[in-house]
Amino acid sequence: xxxxxxxxxxxxxxxxxxxxxxxxxxSSFSVATSEKWKDGTGAKKEETxxxxxxxxxxxxxxxSKFMKKGELHYFEGTMKYEEYEKDGVKxxxxxxxxxxxxxxxxxxxxxxxxxxxxxxxxGYTGGRSSDEPDVTPNAGSSYGEDVPF
Numbered sequence: 001x002x003x004x005x006x007x008x009x010x011x012x013x014x015x016x017x018x019x020x021x022x023x024x025x026x027s028s029f030s031v032a033t034s035e036k037w038k039d040g041t042g043a044k045k046e047e048t049x050x051x052x053x054x055x056x057x058x059x060x061x062x063x064s065k066f067m068k069k070g071e072l073h074y075f076e077g078t079m080k081y082e083e084y085e086k087d088g089v090k091x092x093x094x095x096x097x098x099x100x101x102x103x104x105x106x107x108x109x110x111x112x113x114x115x116x117x118x119x120x121x122x123g124y125t126g127g128r129s130s131d132e133p134d135v136t137p138n139a140g141s142s143y144g145e146d147v148p149f
Contacts, residue, residue, distance in 0.1 A: 012029060
């Protein structure tokens with residue numbers, strides 16, 4: 001079986017670095033992907049989907065240093081679902097747990113910041129962090145968004 005997600009999208013906000021109680025770095029934010037087409041009458045249509053992503057360890061640290069709101073980036077990871085309760089109602093949140101990402105070239109970004117290789121740590125490629133924890137859903141977590149299924 002395979003659980004693999006790949007998206008290229010724009011950051012909904014600049015990543016903020018947080019630390020778990022056990023000292024692991026984590027960063028969560030949303031990424032927008034859009035699809036454009038023309039309908040049967042020739043009218044232009046666009047649909048945007050928002051994806052919740054989470055990065056751990058060195059990936060989270062690098063994202064908070066080099067990524068800015070509005071920039072276009074590539075993300076790869078696994079889809080995980082977390083159940084939680086809000087106002088007495090059980091809900092499900094989906095998140096992409098990122099295991100690999102790439103900062104896209106200058107021409108692909110529109111944010112005020114454009115990373116270049118001279119700012120990246122030596123040998124850094126945005127690869128999987130060896131300190132990514134084995135995450136199990138936290139029933140007490142609340143993400144504030146309903147999943148439409």
